[in-house]
Structures are given as structure tokens and as C-alpha cells.
Amino acid sequence: MTRTLIGLTVAAAVGVLAMVTLWGSGPMPSATLQIDYALRVVQDTGAVNVVTAILFDYRGLDTLGEATVIFTASAVLAFLAPRSHASMLSVRLSMLILYGIAILLPFLMVFGFSTIIFGHVSPGGGFTGGVMLSSSVVIFAIAYSVGGQQSFVIPVLAKKYIENGAMLVFVAIGFLTLGTGGAFLANAATGIGLGEAGTLLSGGIIPYLNLASGFKVGMGLALIIISLFAE
Amino acid sequence: MTQSILIGAIILTVCAFYGLITHRHMIRLVISLNILDSAVLLVIVLLGYREDAVAPIVRAADVEYVLGLPHALSLTAIVISACTTALMLGYAVRVYRLRGTVYLDQLRRWRG
Numbered sequence: 001m002t003r004t005l006i007g008l009t010v011a012a013a014v015g016v017l018a019m020v021t022l023w024g025s026g027p028m029p030s031a032t033l034q035i036d037y038a039l040r041v042v043q044d045t046g047a048v049n050v051v052t053a054i055l056f057d058y059r060g061l062d063t064l065g066e067a068t069v070i071f072t073a074s075a076v077l078a079f080l081a082p083r084s085h086a087s088m089l090s091v092r093l094s095m096l097i098l099y100g101i102a103i104l105l106p107f108l109m110v111f112g113f114s115t116i117i118f119g120h121v122s123p124g125g126g127f128t129g130g131v132m133l134s135s136s137v138v139i140f141a142i143a144y145s146v147g148g149q150q151s152f153v154i155p156v157l158a159k160k161y162i163e164n165g166a167m168l169v170f171v172a173i174g175f176l177t178l179g180t181g182g183a184f185l186a187n188a189a190t191g192i193g194l195g196e197a198g199t200l201l202s203g204g205i206i207p208y209l210n211l212a213s214g215f216k217v218g219m220g221l222a223l224i225i226i227s228l229f230a231e
Numbered sequence: 232m233t234q235s236i237l238i239g240a241i242i243l244t245v246c247a248f249y250g251l252i253t254h255r256h257m258i259r260l261v262i263s264l265n266i267l268d269s270a271v272l273l274v275i276v277l278l279g280y281r282e283d284a285v286a287p288i289v290r291a292a293d294v295e296y297v298l299g300l301p302h303a304l305s306l307t308a309i310v311i312s313a314c315t316t317a318l319m320l321g322y323a324v325r326v327y328r329l330r331g332t333v334y335l336d337q338l339r340r341w342r343g
Contacts, residue, residue, distance in 0.1 A: 038296040076318060078319040
């Protein structure tokens with residue numbers, strides 16, 4: 001009872017605080033901000049998608065940290081919840097679900113890969129496409145593991161190798177740009193050809209970083225989810 | 232439009248804090264933190280909102296776009312919230328295996 005009272009009090013206080021903060025801080029930054037990435041993103045990076053350009057060019061180091069977070073989470077989860085017996089996977093699904101997934105799976109994978117590869121010219125990017133890839137891997141693992149017998153599109157060890165390899169490729173691209181005289185993960189400053197904006201081979205190092213982070217996120221999230229339900 | 236979304240974010244924040252304080256079930260605490268995450272994401276995305284603007288895929292010079300930076304930062308926030316959720320769930324599974332309960336009250340009683 002007292003806990004409910006404390007909860008109500010604190011929640012009301014937080015609400016009032018948030019209201020005062022949000023309405024006391026003046027107009028939204030979007031109305032007053034002068035630096036707009038959309039105005040200069042094409043000549044700066046050669047990419048058309050502003051979000052991808054910010055993630056992989058202006059704030060590439062931040063994205064490397066983001067990938068490290070997924071890396072650490074999957075490593076810690078593999079340590080916390082070692083895969084011993086998959087009781088959740090022993091459920092038998094109906095034929096309708098199995099055949100539906102068999103038809104759906106190729107489309108899911110193609111959609112994920114196209115979201116990754118065209119991440120700098122259309123909506124999408126490495127993280128979004130990676131999540132699609134991991135969802136297709138996880139759906140396969142849930143549907144086709146019958147009677148505790150696990151079957152995966154990609155074996156767990158291969159997933160770990162792909163994840164670590166993609167991480168290494170990301171860092172290696174950073175060091176390559178360092179070697180050409182630019183900063184770590186610099187794009188246009190290294191003198192790399194930016195290409196014609198809107199085409200597939202544009203944006204300098206952005207497509208390669210997209211691919212690396214796509215594989216990284218896809219395999220990392222698949223490892224996280226599978227080690228959670230394989231408990 | 233902007234005002235109503237802000238009010239929705241504040242309602243979500245209040246609900247999340249109420250859940251965090253009143254519940255002692257670990258999975259429910261994880262759900263409360265997730266609700267708090269979505270409130271934060273609403274505010275972040277709203278920071279870049281502009282009336283009658285389109286998504287930040289550059290097509291022509293004279294079109295007004297919403298700001299792209301809040302979208303990129305909200306992507307970071309989504310990734311981190313997903314990872315912390317997975318870690319907390321894994322921890323809850325581990326605690327349930329070792330102690331047989333996920334209620335924090337009972338865990339505290341077992342400490343001595």
C-alpha cells in the first residue's frame with residue numbers, strides 16, 4: 001500500500017518535472033537550428049540518405065561504439081545463459097506455419113540484404129537491414145527446430161566468426177582511412193572518390209561500412225536472441 | 232500535433248516510473264524500462280520534426296526535410312535499449328535458475 005503511494009507521488013513529480021522542462025525550454029530545435037545536414041550532405045559525403053551519412057561519416061566513431069555495445073551484449077549473454085537444453089524449441093508447429101515460413105524466408109533475406117546494400121541511396125542502412133537478417137535467422141531457428149533438435153541457417157560458431165569478422169572489417173576500414181592521411185573513419189578527407197550521388201557505388205566508404213555493420217548487427221542480434229531462448 | 236505527442240511521451244514516462252517503483256517482478260521492471268525508452272525515443276524524434284517536411288533522403292534542393300541527426304541518435308538509443316533489455320532478461324533467467332524466483336523481495340530475504 002505504501003509502495004503504491006510512493007509510486008504515485010514519484011510518478012506525479014516526474015510528470016510535473018518533465019512538463020516544466022519540456023515547455024520551459026522554448027521552441028523545438030528544428031525551428032531554430034541553423035546547421036542542417038540535408039543542405040550539405042551530398043557534397044560532403046556523396047550519400048543521399050542523411051541518416052546513413054550521419055551514422056557512418058560524421059559520427060562514424062559513435063557507430064563503432066554502438067557496434068561494440070551489441071558485441072559486448074552478445075558476448076555477456078553467451079556467458080550468462082550458456083546453451084544447454086532448448087526446452088522452448090521442442091514445440092511442434094503446424095504445417096501451415098512451416099510452409100508459410102519456407103515461402104517467406106527468401107523474401108525476408110532479400111529484403112534485409114537490399115536494405116543494407118542500398119542503405120545510402122534509399123531509406124534503410126546497416127542497422128535496419130541487420131535486424132531484418134537476424135529476424136529471418138531467428139524465425140528459421142524457431143520453426144525448424146523440432147523435438148529439442150536445433151537446426152540453424154548458419155551454425156552458432158559461424159555466426160560468431162561472421163560477427164567478429166565484420167567488426168574487424170569495420171575497424172580495418174577505419175585504420176585504412178587513417179593510413180591515407182585522414183582521420184579515423186574519415187571519408188572525403190582521404191581523397192577517395194565519392195562517386196555520383198544516388199548511384200550504388202557512391203558515398204566513398206559508406207557502402208562498405210554499411211555492409212560490415214549489417215552483418216555485425218544481424219549476427220549479433222541473432223546470437224543474443226538464440227542464446228536467450230535456448231536456455 | 233507536437234504538443235499532443237509531447238503529452239503522450241510524458242504519460243509514458245509517468246507510467247514507467249510508477250511501474251518501476253511499485254513492481255518487484257524483474258520482468259515487469261524490464262517492461263517498465265522499455266516503456267521509459269519509448270518515451271525518450273518519442274521526444275528525441277520529435278526534436279527534429281518540422282511541419283510539412285519530408286523524410287531526409289535528399290532529392291531536390293528546394294524541399295524542406297526533417298532533421299536527420301535526431302533520427303541517427305534515436306537509432307543509437309534503440310540499439311542500446313535492445314542490448315540492455317537482452318542483458319536484463321538474461322540476468323533474470325540466470326537468477327531464476329539459481330534462486331527459483333524473480334521477485335526482488337524474496338531475493339533480498341535469501342541474502343543472509
